[in-house]
Amino acid sequence: MKEKELRRSLAVLPIGTVMKLANLTARQIRYYEEQGLSHPERNAGNRRMFSLNDVDRLLEIKDYLAAGINIAGIKEIYAQQQQKAKQQAADLARPLTDNDVRQILHDEFLNIGGFKSKHGPEFPTH
DNA sequence: ATTCTGACA
C-alpha cells in the first residue's frame, strides 16, 4: 500500500503531457506554480517534471477556479490543510497523558486475566 | 521538436 504512493509521486511527466491530461494551457500550469499552488520538479535541463499527484493537484486547482474561488482563496485552503496536517503530526507525537497510562494499566490487567485487549497501538511506544 | 523566461501591440 506504500509502493503505490511512491509511483504517484514520481515526477515523470513533461508539461506537454500534463497539458493534455488536465486540459490546461502551459501558461496556466506555469502560472499556478508561480502562485505557489503546485510544485513540479525540474530535470537537469530546467524542464518541469510532474507526478500523477501533481496532475491531481492541477485538476483540483482547476475545479476550485471553476467553483468561483480565486487564487488567493485556494492558497488559504491549502494553507489551512497543511496547518491541520501539522496539528495531527503533533497529536501523533504527543506524550502519554494520565488517561493513556490508565488505559495501559487496564489492558495489562485484562491480559494477565487471560483476556485479549481489543485496543490497537494508540500511544507512542518509546 | 519542446520547453523556459520575460514582456505586452
Add this chain to the structure above:
DNA sequence: TGTCAGAA
C-alpha cells in the same frame, strides 16, 4: 490569459 521573442 493569450501570444510572441530569443535561448536552451
